[in-house]
Amino acid sequence: MKAGYLKAPFQFELRDVSLRELKKGEVLVRVKACGFCGHDAILARYAAEDWEPFGHEFSGVIEKTGEEVEHIKVGDKVVIETSTFNPLAECSLNGRPDWDLNGPSFMEMKDPSMGFAEYAIVPAELCVKFDGLSFEEACIMEPLGVxxxxxxxxxxxxxxxxxxxxxxxxxxxxxxxxxxxxxxxxxxxxxxxxxxxxxxxxxxxxxxxxxxxxxxxxxxxxxxxxxxxxxxxxxxxxxxxxxxxxxxxxxxxxxxxxxxxxxxxxxxxxxxxxxxxxxxxSNAIPALYFPKCIDMLKAGLVDTKDLISHVFLLENMVEGLHQYIEDREHALKAVMVVP
Missing domain, CATH: 3.40.50.720 (NAD(P)-binding Rossmann-like Domain)
Structure with missing residues (x-):
């Protein structure tokens, strides 16, 4: 499968990678759309000293589930939370789950692919089901939550x-x-x-x-x-x-x-x-408001379609990202899509 990698300054490449087997509580997501985040831009500009996979604003379809995954199934459309809280953490039990900065996190997975890829392995508890929205709209759920x-x-x-x-x-x-x-x-x-x-x-x-x-x-x-x-x-x-x-x-x-x-x-x-x-x-770790954000999108309080200024296929990622970064006048949000 193909996965995108970046390295400072503003170097991008597609790689052929293989994914491991799913562990308990994990799912395989077939990526359909992924946004290029401001944090990705910081990594690309100067912070990524070595090559690394990137992309955490993504939506897709459940391709496979690991053991003990019950709330989602193969074929479900999902958007991915960057992180969530541990319900058994002391702060969570004291009524402040928003203070748990050490819960399950997609950013800490260290797998060879992230959102800019054909597939990604994700903890099932980070997957939020949605309907009534395009994959491109849904992938902006993460920054909307921020x-x-x-x-x-x-x-x-x-x-x-x-x-x-x-x-x-x-x-x-x-x-x-x-x-x-x-x-x-x-x-x-x-x-x-x-x-x-x-x-x-x-x-x-x-x-x-x-x-x-x-x-x-x-x-x-x-x-x-x-x-x-x-x-x-x-x-x-x-x-x-x-x-x-x-x-x-x-x-x-x-x-x-x-x-x-x-x-x-x-x-x-x-x-x-x-x-x-x-x-x-303000630090949206853990992510807390995805259902609220889905409701806001459906109600028209925010229209993420308006924000998408650049769209490109995964296979055209390198050229697409450079065009977006260099287009200061028109750039709003870049979204990669996988047919």
Whole structure:
């Protein structure tokens, strides 16, 4: 079978690999669609020092089941959670399964294939059945769950003024959910050359677009002097600016990831203290909201079809990914499909 591999800087290749036999509680998924994640892009840009398989935003069909798999069967359409919680962990038994960071995880499988492949081995408990959606729509369930976690972490209220900092797919979906949650006004911040992202932000309900390569965020004339909630999906270094534009009592929720020196953030602690701000990390490990996200997609609260800007076959993966990465103006979301 074919499986995609990547290595920094921006090297991709298809390999012929063989998969092992299924263990108890595992299933073999025939991959139908897989999204290229922002974390995949970080790996491809600089973090993957050696070749590794990639892709965790995927949907497919159950091809085979291992022993003791009961809730899904061969032929079921499923979308894959990146991780889930251990119900017997102390935090889970104390009512906080969201604090269990060590539950079953697809990212820790260390098999020769992941989502960019024809087949992948997955713990059965990470498979969520779905219907009424295309495989391409469903594969964006994982980042939709990340966006949902961010919005709930921010604890949006009616009449909040909201700034979405970073307009990748997660930021855009969070923006759409903020609009549905009753935000009074939504500001969206991105570089001016990301034309498609900025246009999609307007389509999703952004009232004003802030081009951060043209105006300093702190100098922008916010109607209320600042904002009540900031949703940060940009690199963590932008948290300092988020602190500077938050109103008294404001909340900054963030999920951006960087490595090395870029992971270190500085901000004015006096502003946090005196203005009673809260800085909250959003981490969708374990994944918790897939059924909710399926319902949102079916109800039209978020339409992931709008976000798919580049589609290519697995056999054309190398060319397809390079075209997506180099198309800054039009790029929203790249999805690989397997017929």
């Amino acid at each position: 966006a949902a976690d961010l919005v709930m972490t921010a604890d949006l209220h009616l009449n909040d003024d909201v700034l979405v900092l970073g307009l990748g797919p997660i930021g855009l979906m969070a923006l759409k959910m903020a609009k549905s949650s009753g935000a009074r006004k939504i500001y969206a911040a991105e570089f001016s050359d990301a034309t498609a992202r900025c246009e999609m932000a307007k389509q999703y309900g952004a009232d004003e677009i802030i081009y951060t390569d043209q105006v300093k965020l702190e100098d922008y004339p916010f109607e209320k002097g600042g904002v009540d909630k900031v949703l940060v999906t940009a690199p963590p270094k932008t948290i300092g600016s988020a602190v500077n534009v938050a109103n008294v009592g404001g909340t900054i929720a963030f999920l951006g990831i960087s490595y090395g020196p870029d992971a270190i953030v500085s901000f004015d602690s006096n502003k946090v203290h005196l203005n009673k701000l809260q800085i909250r990390g």
